[in-house]
Amino acid sequence: MRDLAKKRLNENLKQSVKYLTLVFNDFFILALIFLFGALMFWYAQAMKSMPTNLWFYKPLVGLLLWLPLLTGHLVTLLKDADMQFLFTQDEQMDEYLKPMIKYSLVLPTILIVLLGGILFPFATIKAGIPVWSYALILIGTILLKAVMILIEKENLYFYYNFPNWVSLLITLVVLLIGSLGSYVYPIEVIVLMMMGHLGTKKDKGVFNWRYAIESEKARKDRVYSIFSMFTDVEEKQVTIKRRKYLDFLLPKAIAKENPNLFLYRRSLLRNPEYLNLLVRMTVFAILISWLVQDWRWALGLSCLVIFLTVYQLLPMATEFDSNIMYRVYPIVRDNRGKDLVKVLNLGLLIQWLLVSVFWLILLPIDSHLWISIVVLFVFTMIINYGYLPVRVKQQKIKR
Amino acid sequence: MTLKIEHLTGGYTGVPVIKDINLEIKPGEALGLIGLNGAGKSTTIKHILGLLRPQKGKILLNDVNLTMQPTKFKRQVAYIPETPVLYPELTLKEHLELTMLSYGLDASKSWDRAHELLKMFRLDDKLDWLPIHFSKGMRQKVMIVSAFLADTSLLVIDEPFTGLDPLAVANLIDLIKQSIANGKMVLMTTHVLADAQQAISNYAVLNRGTIEVIGNLQEIRQHYGLRPDDPFDKLYLALNREDNGNA
Structure with missing residues (x-):
């Protein structure tokens, strides 16, 4: 079991590194360095002008140190098929989980140390926490995370159930009290928690496979969601959201609909890939317009963003081709480009409207800006009515 | 014929x-x-x-x-496959509407028939459900209802x-x-x-x-x-x- 765990950890590490290199590309690193530099500059300035020893400084340190405890859950790397193939291995799961626990602690430890370093000047100079006591709190924080992960592990068995929010609440209280002056307090609590934990460790009981696999899936999904903000993640499963509150955008009567229109509308509203893309690209256009502060650049870049939005929404056209019922039903596929145009038109108009409104708020208003808004509108229509149908026609229809 | x-x-x-x-x-x-x-x-x-x-x-x-x-x-032709195939983004009601649209059925008449079939297969209170919430048997029933609805x-x-x-x-x-x-x-x-x-x-x-x-x-x-x-x-x-x- 230990070998299996190690093999899976290796695979997971490779996969994470692959996505991390994609996320932290040159451009992003540069942006991060600037951002970090600006933050540190502001921090240094603030340190100079800030009064010392205000009453809330110490609890603030405790609260900030608690934040990394919210990240990094127990990594188990369990898979669906394990419920079938490892079903008889309940008693060996402890062995399997040992390397997993170590691995799970890496990220939170890095975060705690990093944050601890950044907070060091504030905590020792402004909040007046002695250096050694501060170090003790940091060690305490790391140990608290370790205990939290151990509790998460025990939760995977039927006999044990300690909700995560209770752990978080206890650690928050402990860190607040700890930072207020009882600097050894976190360590004391950890000892108590460990003793309590060992006390309950009688019979291991049955491993809760379903729960363990579901939690791992949810954890992976959270990680992939973060990666997918920057890059395509092939492992990410698309979970359709009902989004009943958007139903008002669907026509009430179906009399004037055709099957392709009907399907595309619902796909755009409920498939998170498409709607999120539309939202993300709109926000992106607004943000870069604000950053460049010049109508020429704002217009050019926003046109590019609108083109990229349509380009990335193109797969919608053939989305249903792999569904056997779509191909068995008497649905005519020849004119579906026009149907997709109709459905995307509303989305793109909203995108244009939002970008234009934010231009008026964020950029200096003059005649150029008004002209830019008209040009952007014309461009959007050309892309939607000219480019999109041609591209959809080019896509092969699988027979 | x-x-x-x-x-x-x-x-x-x-x-x-x-x-x-x-x-x-x-x-x-x-x-x-x-x-x-x-x-x-x-x-x-x-x-x-x-x-x-x-x-x-x-x-x-x-x-x-x-x-x-x-x-x-x-x-x-209407088809009931061995393994049910549904659209993840459509509710049960919308699957039936799509069937009506595709086969060019009269909506009001078809809904009478649809309600009959839904009741028969005990799906009549699940019209707003998405397929992820259906069991395998229920999915199969959706396929049956859609196929018989197509008439x-x-x-x-x-x-x-x-x-x-x-x-x-x-x-x-x-x-x-x-x-x-x-x-x-x-x-x-x-x-x-x-x-x-x-x-x-x-x-x-x-x-x-x-x-x-x-x-x-x-x-x-x-x-x-x-x-x-x-x-x-x-x-x-x-x-x-x-x-x-x-x-």
């Missing part, structure tokens, strides 16, 4: 799975397609549904040629009984009987002859891609030299022997 399959040879690219199949189903007739795994039952069905391109032969339904007028042909002249059913509760099996058999009584055509593959027999009397036995015999169970027994009191499962042993004998 018939389904005619004439000299159909086909399968996957380059690999013929079925060879020179000839079948005819008249209005008010039902035909069961039986055979071992890999005999070509599903391949035959895929050809009738237009999912595979025939290498030879043609398929006509009420004189409409599948290759020449696919949409007109498909409007007359087509040919109904193609692939292994319909797996995963259904006995109540649903009985309801499905009733629906098939009703369809036959109303002059529809039914083509069904199955291994569960005990259930199928209640609705279907004629069978075609497929073996190694060809039809060996068409007839009622009595005639099929005779063809394979089974005694009247032999369990019908012996047919499969006979088919297996033939298969091995020719291997």
Whole structure:
């Protein structure tokens, strides 16, 4: 079991590194360095002008140190098929989980140390926490995370159930009290928690496979969601959201609909890939317009963003081709480009409207800006009515 | 008004799975397609549904040629697949609406029928559910409801009984009987002859891609030299022997 765990950890590490290199590309690193530099500059300035020893400084340190405890859950790397193939291995799961626990602690430890370093000047100079006591709190924080992960592990068995929010609440209280002056307090609590934990460790009981696999899936999904903000993640499963509150955008009567229109509308509203893309690209256009502060650049870049939005929404056209019922039903596929145009038109108009409104708020208003808004509108229509149908026609229809 | 399959040879690219199949189903007739795994039952069905391109032969339904007028042909066919296939982004209600749109059905009339079918399969309170919330049996029921709602002249059913509760099996058999009584055509593959027999009397036995015999169970027994009191499962042993004998 230990070998299996190690093999899976290796695979997971490779996969994470692959996505991390994609996320932290040159451009992003540069942006991060600037951002970090600006933050540190502001921090240094603030340190100079800030009064010392205000009453809330110490609890603030405790609260900030608690934040990394919210990240990094127990990594188990369990898979669906394990419920079938490892079903008889309940008693060996402890062995399997040992390397997993170590691995799970890496990220939170890095975060705690990093944050601890950044907070060091504030905590020792402004909040007046002695250096050694501060170090003790940091060690305490790391140990608290370790205990939290151990509790998460025990939760995977039927006999044990300690909700995560209770752990978080206890650690928050402990860190607040700890930072207020009882600097050894976190360590004391950890000892108590460990003793309590060992006390309950009688019979291991049955491993809760379903729960363990579901939690791992949810954890992976959270990680992939973060990666997918920057890059395509092939492992990410698309979970359709009902989004009943958007139903008002669907026509009430179906009399004037055709099957392709009907399907595309619902796909755009409920498939998170498409709607999120539309939202993300709109926000992106607004943000870069604000950053460049010049109508020429704002217009050019926003046109590019609108083109990229349509380009990335193109797969919608053939989305249903792999569904056997779509191909068995008497649905005519020849004119579906026009149907997709109709459905995307509303989305793109909203995108244009939002970008234009934010231009008026964020950029200096003059005649150029008004002209830019008209040009952007014309461009959007050309892309939607000219480019999109041609591209959809080019896509092969699988027979 | 018939389904005619004439000299159909086909399968996957380059690999013929079925060879020179000839079948005819008249209005008010039902035909069961039986055979071992890999005999070509599903391949035959895929050809009738237009999912595979025939290498030879043609398929006509009420004189409409599948290759020449696919949409007109498909409007007359409803299909219940072995494994339910639903649109993850559509609710149950929307699946039925899509069926009405695709087959060009009158919405108000169809909804009366839909409610009847939904009640029969105990789905009437789940109209706003997305497929992720359905069990496998419930998904299969959605496929059945949609297919019978389409009210087509040919109904193609692939292994319909797996995963259904006995109540649903009985309801499905009733629906098939009703369809036959109303002059529809039914083509069904199955291994569960005990259930199928209640609705279907004629069978075609497929073996190694060809039809060996068409007839009622009595005639099929005779063809394979089974005694009247032999369990019908012996047919499969006979088919297996033939298969091995020719291997």
